[in-house]
Amino acid sequence: MxxxxxxxxxxxxxxxxxxxxxxxxxxxxxxxxxxxxxxxxxxxxxxxxFEDFDAFLADFVLDRVNRMDARATALLASAGAGTVVDNLTEALIALFRSVAVAIVALVTFRDDLRDRLRRTWPAGVPVLTEAVDMVAAYLAAERDLGRVAPDAAIDALAPTLIGTGHLLFADRRGDPPDPAAVREVVASVTAGAVR
The missing domain is CATH 1.10.10.60 (Homeodomain-like)
Known part of the structure; x- marks a missing residue:
């Protein structure tokens, strides 16, 4: 240019x-x-x-995390409609077919980027921790509606779903998992909690 x-x-x-x-x-x-x-x-x-390339990358990661707000809002709005398993399946597929898996690899790959992100994001990998919060809020809303058991361990279910979803989609070069396989995992993880 x-x-x-x-x-x-x-x-x-x-x-x-x-x-x-x-x-x-x-x-x-x-x-x-x-x-x-x-x-x-x-x-x-x-x-x-940008101050340097790691500052650029940190802002890039945080920008992409902020874009998850719309996805979180849509998932929360789905509470009470459809099935809990289908809503979670769709959310995981949308999340992990986006740039999220690649961002996890980027943050893992670059020590200086991780250090810089720690200044504003104290724990975890930003995309994954934001996704856990998104799923936990949704499960809490479904619990309030009576579609998730009142004693469901939401603080354990949400990270389990995100971690499992990440593992399913982690191979960026291969074909993404079949939606039925994702649904099967979600159903298994939530079996004791979903009514």
Whole structure:
């Protein structure tokens, strides 16, 4: 891109480029040069907007975590409709078919990124901990509606569902699991809790 040409929404353009690279080539391919080339801008653009590449990556991860708010709202709104197992199955499939699995790999892959994220995200991997909160809120809403047992261990069920979902989808290069397989896992994990 020629010097002096204004780039609209440069942060979003760079984040979208990073997501495309992460999904297509994995965390090892994610470099500042690759991001700016994918975004179609000069390398200096990234460094004008971010302290360094790890600052960029931390903001990218947190931006993608914030995008989960809409998914969490939709899941919570589904409480009382359909079945608990189907709602959770759809939520896990939507979550793990997104960039979430690749972000987990990125955070695991880069020690400096993890350290930087710890400044604002004290525990866990941001995408996964946010997903646990999303599922726990949904299960609590279903418990309030009487569709989940009052003594259900929501604090154990939510991370179990997210951890199991992550394991099912962790192979980014292979085919994603069949929705029926995801549903079977959700049904097994929630069998003692769902009414």
């Amino acid at each position: 020629p010097t002096g040409v204004a780039i609209r929404d440069v942060r979003e353009q760079l984040f979208d480029a990073a997501e495309r690279i992460l999904l297509s080539a994995g965390p090892s391919a994610l470099t500042s040069r690759a991001v700016t080339a994918e975004a179609g801008c000069a390398k200096g653009v990234l460094h004008r907007h």
